[in-house]
Amino acid sequence: MQTFAALSLAYIISIFFRSFLSVLATRIMADMQIGATELAAMSSAWFVAFALMQFPVGWALDHFGPRRTVLPLMLVGGIGVGLFPFAPNALVGSLAMALIGIGCAPVYMGAVYVFARNHPPAQFGFLASLLIGVGSIGNLAGTTPLAWLADGFGWRQTMIMLAALYCLAFALVALFLRDPPRLAAQADSGLFSGLGALVSTRLFWLIVPIVFVSYAIMVALRGLWIAPYLAEVIGLPHVQQSNVVLLMALAMTSSAFLFGWVENRWGQAKTLVVAGNLAVAAALACLAVSAVQTPAVATALFIAIGFCGFSYTILMAHARPFFPDHLVGRGMTLLNFVFVGGVAAVQTGSGWLIDLGRNGGLDAAATFARMHGALAAVLFASTLVYMLAPRRPEAER
16 A cells, blocks of 8 residues: 555656646647647657656666656656646647656556565556556546636646646655565666567567557547547537546546456456457447547447557556566566557557648548548457467466
8 A cells, every 4th residue: 555655646647647638739739839740749759758768667676676766757757847837839848748758657667566576466457457547537637627727727827736746746755655675686687688588478579569559549549639539520619528538538447447356356368458459449440430420429439448448457467477576677667668659659640640631631520530440450450469469478388
């Protein structure tokens, strides 16, 4: 529980920053006079910085422990949190988002490291999912509540309030985060040492495609495109857009708790991932084929995507038994690098697809239909590859 007390608020804020731009998208684009590509690049800056930090974070967790890893990087993130409300353009906004990504990079991994070191593998998926569920408060905060605050105070003033909350999160980490017992020194103590053993497994290459795209698609839809889609294709006003985003976020939160409990009780990580992602691919295909939805149908599809597609921690739980204890930090952060690197790629690529459609004369419905169809295709293909992955380490051999 001490780990939860130390890192819960910081992780809530980290989750908020992964997705808040969808609700503020039209305001920020109008304020900074930018298009979809620049908005996607701003969001991607967070994920690129977050992803690139995973290698030094993994090494630092194995070498120094969570406390001396999380606190210094959160200080860097504080600079970005303070800068973002005053960003005059996309360039400065992207710099601020990159700094925030650095600050958020060790938060979840620090908790996961403690869980992996202090608890048996059978409990890992449940604990990681429990933290994801708590952290999803940030996902919820970035929906209707954020829209209310932005309407009442302006988006810049709202982000200043968040900076004050970030300071509180840093104080909680400083007060409560403790390191697990140190392991005996290992020969492979370098920054990239041991990664060769991790990437040489059959599991790694069969799990990489779905790790790269599954979470990325969820974040791209929830974090960027759901609100513009609802505005431009369905014609919903700001508050109703935020309500649909809230319902999707609630679905993601509930599934994090439910799937973590199911995986902890029955250990069916692979089955959960396959079934969930095939369902998401089908929902995306529905968005693509019919192009224009009624508000009720569009809402139902986004709720289904949010509920069925949240396999982040289940994929982590599947991979955890394949990592030796002295490489847990580097193993989990390597996987997280693929997760978050995929987000940056999918967000940037989806923004490019949208601008390409608009510049090519397609209307909003056809533009978003093409994007949803592309996402459905890559998710379906990656799920087929993942179906070949071994369920347990003994199957690897």
